[in-house]
Amino acid sequence: MDTIGYKTIKVLADMANYTTVINWVVEQCMQAKITTSFATKLQIAVEEIFVNIASYAYPPKEGDVEISYYYDDKLNQIEMTFIDSGKPYNPLTEAKQPDITLSAEERPIGGLGLFIVKNTMDYVNYEYSDGKNIFTIRMNIDTSDNN
Amino acid sequence: MDIEKEITGNQLLVKASGRIDASTAAEYGSSITDSIEDDNIKHLTLDFSNINYISSLGLRIILELQKKMNTLGSMKVIHVQPDVMEVFNITGFSKILVIE
Numbered sequence: 001m002d003t004i005g006y007k008t009i010k011v012l013a014d015m016a017n018y019t020t021v022i023n024w025v026v027e028q029c030m031q032a033k034i035t036t037s038f039a040t041k042l043q044i045a046v047e048e049i050f051v052n053i054a055s056y057a058y059p060p061k062e063g064d065v066e067i068s069y070y071y072d073d074k075l076n077q078i079e080m081t082f083i084d085s086g087k088p089y090n091p092l093t094e095a096k097q098p099d100i101t102l103s104a105e106e107r108p109i110g111g112l113g114l115f116i117v118k119n120t121m122d123y124v125n126y127e128y129s130d131g132k133n134i135f136t137i138r139m140n141i142d143t144s145d146n147n
Numbered sequence: 148m149d150i151e152k153e154i155t156g157n158q159l160l161v162k163a164s165g166r167i168d169a170s171t172a173a174e175y176g177s178s179i180t181d182s183i184e185d186d187n188i189k190h191l192t193l194d195f196s197n198i199n200y201i202s203s204l205g206l207r208i209i210l211e212l213q214k215k216m217n218t219l220g221s222m223k224v225i226h227v228q229p230d231v232m233e234v235f236n237i238t239g240f241s242k243i244l245v246i247e
Contacts (some may be wrong), residue, residue, distance in 0.1 A: 019170055044200065100238055100239030101239060102239075105244040107210060109211060112238050115203075116238065
């Protein structure tokens with residue numbers, strides 16, 4: 001595997017570290033020179049997944065999340081994985097599918113985070129292995145209109 | 148995040164800049180809700196000219212404001228930028244908000 005562009009960060013899965021994580025992703029996006037539109041999509045996905053892990057993986061205990069970033073410039077694809085050792089939780093099956101046709105009055109507040117991730121990323125996968133939750137996303141980057 | 152508010156009679160225009168995300172959504176929401184209550188606002192306009200990012204925590208605030216304004220009067224969102232519009236489209240918010 002070509003490991004150029006492979007980066008990793010490990011932080012306490014706590015909302016206090018949200019800004020650290022997002023700034024780290026912003027930095028990777030700038031180094032990869034991806035367009036603002038793709039960078040925004042990736043940052044939103046990272047936010048949603050990180051918030052989910054910080055909210056559900058460990059509380060009331062504490063624990064780390066390891067986030068890795070890999071940019072494959074041949075495939076024009078970014079892959080990110082989120083690994084925590086918290087409670088087994090598959091957000092892809094356990095998060096309710098929102099009904100996006102309801103009116104403002106009828107719509108419940110919340111529940112859209114993972115739905116956005118599923119609809120903006122090209123690949124999402126969850127597995128539980130060796131006592132770890134492993135969540136993977138991939139985004140294909142169209143560089144034809146790089147600006 | 149910078150939040151500018153302009154009140155004319157019972158109308159409130161809010162112009163913020165930056166990201167509505169996990170670190171700013173609560174501040175954005177409470178700042179607007181405080182004005183709505185303190186100044187007896189009936190019509191709310193959110194100017195999104197300088198909002199370039201919204202996550203689900205931001206959407207939560209927007210939906211809460213929409214529900215509140217449905218009972219008080221009206222709400223509209225103006226000058227929505229493409230990356231934010233895409234999130235509104237994916238989540239069906241483009242159908243429940245008045246977007247101009």
